[in-house]
Amino acid sequence: MTDFLDLAVSIAREAGQMLIAKRPARPEAVSTKSSATDVVTALDRACEELIRARILAARPGDAILGEEGGETGGVTSGEGRVRWVVDPIDGTVNFMYGLPDWCVSIAVEVDGEIVAGVVNVVPRGELFAAARGGGAELLREGLPAERLRCNTGVPLAGALIATGFGYRPERRAVQAEVLAHVVPRVRDIRRGGSCAADLCSVAAGRVDGYYERGTEYWDFAAGGLVATEAGARIGGLGGRPCNPELTLCAAPGLFEELHDLLEPLDPERDG
Ligand code: IPD
Ligand code: CA
Ligand code: CA
Ligand code: CA
Numbered sequence: 190m191t192d193f194l195d196l197a198v199s200i201a202r203e204a205g206q207m208l209i210a211k212r213p214a215r216p217e218a219v220s221t222k223s224s225a226t227d228v229v230t231a232l233d234r235a236c237e238e239l240i241r242a243r244i245l246a247a248r249p250g251d252a253i254l255g256e257e258g259g260e261t262g263g264v265t266s267g268e269g270r271v272r273w274v275v276d277p278i279d280g281t282v283n284f285m286y287g288l289p290d291w292c293v294s295i296a297v298e299v300d301g302e303i304v305a306g307v308v309n310v311v312p313r314g315e316l317f318a319a320a321r322g323g324g325a326e327l328l329r330e331g332l333p334a335e336r337l338r339c340n341t342g343v344p345l346a347g348a349l350i351a352t353g354f355g356y357r358p359e360r361r362a363v364q365a366e367v368l369a370h371v372v373p374r375v376r377d378i379r380r381g382g383s384c385a386a387d388l389c390s391v392a393a394g395r396v397d398g399y400y401e402r403g404t405e406y407w408d409f410a411a412g413g414l415v416a417t418e419a420g421a422r423i424g425g426l427g428g429r430p431c432n433p434e435l436t437l438c439a440a441p442g443l444f445e446e447l448h449d450l451l452e453p454l455d456p457e458r459d460g
Pocket of ligand 4: 256277281
């Protein structure tokens with residue numbers, strides 16, 4: 190597991206350096222997906238290609254699921270079926286505008302269970318890393334590694350909650366309605382613009398909880414492990430998985446309060 194984490198850390202670092210070196214003053218969208226907000230830049234693709242090349246150079250038999258390139262490869266060996274889950278830039282809109290919340294997110298699964306996760310929030314010089322059962326850490330150049338623990342014992346009314354708005358255009362009006370119900374019931378809301386970085390913020394106690402509907406597996410695979418290894422719970426509604434359900438993350442206690450607040454307002458209720 191440490192080997193997987195070490196490899197993921199070194200690839201996420203190299204990918205981050207490449208993005209900083211090659212980022213133009215104002216990266217442009219080369220295409221859009223579900224809506225005008227759902228953009229792809231040339232560097233989203235180049236970064237995923239770099240990450241895929243490095244994974245395959247080290248471990249040619251592994252499967253890779255990436256946001257830009259889909260799922261490729263994979264053989265089952267003695268150690269099980271290993272699959273890498275890659276979001277080359279999580280927070281592409283922030284990346285385009287020069288806002289600091291974007292990251293490279295890489296998770297490693299063995300037989301369907303995530304065993305290692307790395308979220309490199311490049312502009313902040315912060316790399317979050319977790320191995321299943323081994324805890325979560327924040328690594329910063331020149332500083333000792335910091336063990337992460339999420340905030341506990343925070344009631345909903347005193348909670349700072351991060352959220353995001355999945356990009357499907359038909360969801361936008363419902364997202365606003367849900368937000369209108371949530372805002373008066375919590376301390377405040379943050380919309381950082383990167384699901385993976387938001388989950389690491391839960392892990393680091395910078396926010397108390399997070400919710401969003403419409404996230405994809407590569408958005409939360411690595412950050413979800415960082416958060417759970419820091420003591421948080423992650424899941425969907427009624428014990429179901431996050432994807433394609435609402436993704437909720439908070440310490441036990443607040444998780445249930447957030448769940449019960451959001452379940453009746455489920456943003457997918459109107460499609
Ligand atoms: C997006 C970010 C954003 C979230 C969206 C995601 P991308 O990922 O994580 O915070 O609200 O749902 O799609 O497209 O920038 O990798
Ligand atoms: Ca995207
Ligand atoms: Ca993403
Ligand atoms: Ca992305």
